[in-house]
Amino acid sequence: MRRAFHMTKRLYYEDQYLKEFKSKVVNFNVDFLVIEETAFYPGGGGQPYDKGYINGEGWSFKVEGVFEKDDEIVHKGVLEGREPNPGDPVRGVIDWERRYRLMRMHTAAHILGYAVKKLYGLEVGYHGGMLSINESHQDFTARIPRDDLPKLEDVVRTVIKNNLKVKAFWLLREEAKRYIEPFGEHLTELHEGIKTFRIVEIEGIYAVPCGGTHVSSTGEVGEIKLLKRESKGKGITRIRYTII
Numbered sequence: 001m002r003r004a005f006h007m008t009k010r011l012y013y014e015d016q017y018l019k020e021f022k023s024k025v026v027n028f029n030v031d032f033l034v035i036e037e038t039a040f041y042p043g044g045g046g047q048p049y050d051k052g053y054i055n056g057e058g059w060s061f062k063v064e065g066v067f068e069k070d071d072e073i074v075h076k077g078v079l080e081g082r083e084p085n086p087g088d089p090v091r092g093v094i095d096w097e098r099r100y101r102l103m104r105m106h107t108a109a110h111i112l113g114y115a116v117k118k119l120y121g122l123e124v125g126y127h128g129g130m131l132s133i134n135e136s137h138q139d140f141t142a143r144i145p146r147d148d149l150p151k152l153e154d155v156v157r158t159v160i161k162n163n164l165k166v167k168a169f170w171l172l173r174e175e176a177k178r179y180i181e182p183f184g185e186h187l188t189e190l191h192e193g194i195k196t197f198r199i200v201e202i203e204g205i206y207a208v209p210c211g212g213t214h215v216s217s218t219g220e221v222g223e224i225k226l227l228k229r230e231s232k233g234k235g236i237t238r239i240r241y242t243i244i
């Protein structure tokens, strides 16, 4: 049977610190569970998806993957207990230790993006990256000598120490374009066809379109360590880092 189109409400954009939430089952199919609203981040922008549990009366669904399909967020995992029915009330619980670390890693990535521009010029761009629990990396369109790592780390640490606010807000395309320009950011072919943009700003120093989850001030990133730089050729440098 064809079921009605459903757009999942994304609770992680209303409150990035939401760890537990209530909702209702929309649809369940073997390994896949869709609910009306969710705080589970589906992954994107280099940030991995959330894990955790979605529990109902007489059943528990262990979330091992989350992805977007059209406008729905689909939780993939393993069911224990009876099969969930549409309309069943549920309680979602995010694996907060994992998510909070990824939030700190993500904000650290933006601070690093700012630091690279500060040292090598506004035109230096982000060229992909991957966040993970233990170690993350970000690629930049600049030649960054090995000896510069301590200098770069100093800039990042100063931003963390200054405990600047990290804000997220939505802007229409033209406004977004104008807003990010002074920070050396531009809309690219990746942004084609998008009408509204979520902007993440480290107050006053760096704003960039981003769909990820962030801590609310740079101080929460805590201790950061730049581990290594690798030349990827064609003027691209990869910076590996971790947070403690």
Ligand SMILES: [Zn+2]
Binding pocket: 045, 106, 110, 200, 209, 210, 211, 212
């Ligand atoms: Zn981001």
